[in-house]
Amino acid sequence: MGVRDKLLAVGLRPTKQRLVIGEILLDDVHRHFTAEDLHKELTHKDAGIALATIYNTLGAFTEAGLLRTVSVDSERVYYDTNTDPHYHVYEEDGSKLTDIDASRISIQGIPDLPQGQVVDRIDVIIRTRST
Amino acid sequence: MGVRDKLLAVGLRPTKQRLVIGEILLDDVHRHFTAEDLHKELTHKDAGIALATIYNTLGAFTEAGLLRTVSVDSERVYYDTNTDPHYHVYEEDGSKLTDIDASRISIQGIPDLPQGQVVDRIDVIIRTRST
DNA sequence: TTACATGCAAACTGTTTGCAAATAT
DNA sequence: ATATTTGCAAACAGTTTGCATGTAA
Numbered sequence: 001m002g003v004r005d006k007l008l009a010v011g012l013r014p015t016k017q018r019l020v021i022g023e024i025l026l027d028d029v030h031r032h033f034t035a036e037d038l039h040k041e042l043t044h045k046d047a048g049i050a051l052a053t054i055y056n057t058l059g060a061f062t063e064a065g066l067l068r069t070v071s072v073d074s075e076r077v078y079y080d081t082n083t084d085p086h087y088h089v090y091e092e093d094g095s096k097l098t099d100i101d102a103s104r105i106s107i108q109g110i111p112d113l114p115q116g117q118v119v120d121r122i123d124v125i126i127r128t129r130s131t
Numbered sequence: 132m133g134v135r136d137k138l139l140a141v142g143l144r145p146t147k148q149r150l151v152i153g154e155i156l157l158d159d160v161h162r163h164f165t166a167e168d169l170h171k172e173l174t175h176k177d178a179g180i181a182l183a184t185i186y187n188t189l190g191a192f193t194e195a196g197l198l199r200t201v202s203v204d205s206e207r208v209y210y211d212t213n214t215d216p217h218y219h220v221y222e223e224d225g226s227k228l229t230d231i232d233a234s235r236i237s238i239q240g241i242p243d244l245p246q247g248q249v250v251d252r253i254d255v256i257i258r259t260r261s262t
Numbered sequence: 263t264t265a266c267a268t269g270c271a272a273a274c275t276g277t278t279t280g281c282a283a284a285t286a287t
Numbered sequence: 288a289t290a291t292t293t294g295c296a297a298a299c300a301g302t303t304t305g306c307a308t309g310t311a312a
Binding site for chain 2: 265275276277278280285287
């Protein structure tokens with residue numbers, strides 16, 4: 001399925017900017033990046049897309065389920081093109097994120113949740129540092 | 132052990148401001164809060180402590196191991212007075228954090244880490260929403 | 263032809279910093 | 288005495304917003 005169709009499938013208008021960004025992100029290669037990373041990459045390509053549009057687009061893609069965010073570092077938002085259930089290894093030194101398939105890890109002992117609450121998702125972040 | 136001694140024990144000078152803040156935070160009651168929360172609380176008490184000092188103090192306390200931070204939300208830093216190994220339940224609607232003792236949860240299947248990396252800590256956040 | 267998306271700059275939020283005055287050792 | 292800490296305001300980074308213009312349906 002082409003990028004145009006992926007956008008249409010989730011109800012997003014395939015504008016020129018979204019197509020360019022979608023071409024980079026929506027290709028089954030799992031990436032972790034920040035808005036700034038993407039902005040740099042687009043500037044290289046001379047795509048001339050405004051930073052605000054990048055933020056808008058990442059927000060729209062995330063809301064549409066094409067991306068997800070990862071809370072590893074409170075200074076910036078990391079985006080992840082892998083939307084399947086999975087966890088992360090975070091190398092604190094180099095700020096490098098790696099995926100771990102959810103099926104590899106099992107978690108036991110989740111307690112009863114407060115009244116009327118259901119699990120939305122479980123984040124697991126294995127934070128590592130170099131020896 | 133009094134607050135003054137707790138500060139001295141970790142090599143922090145017991146200034147008036149640190150004593151006031153320590154009196155609030157260092158009492159074995161587990162709290163989750165932001166710098167802003169603490170600032171409001173102190174303003175109520177008319178403690179007249181500058182916001183910058185609150186940030187400095189929280190940073191110093193964290194570095195000294197008296198507090199830890201929790202990455203749940205990239206817009207702000209949450210501090211946690213519980214420094215024992217534990218995990219969190221995060222109610223996404225009300226931004227409420229609750230502790231889960233680490234001993235209650237078991238995690239299996241942690242993959243091999245990259246060369247020269249060791250686990251610093253593992254964060255587990257169970258994100259819930261109301262039904 | 264109309265609702266939605268973009269670009270730009272300005273606004274905003276949370277946090278950090280520089281520096282002179284105050285304070286702990 | 289001297290090294291640290293404080294308060295304040297100004298700076299900063301990342302992100303959001305308002306509005307005029309452009310574009311997809």
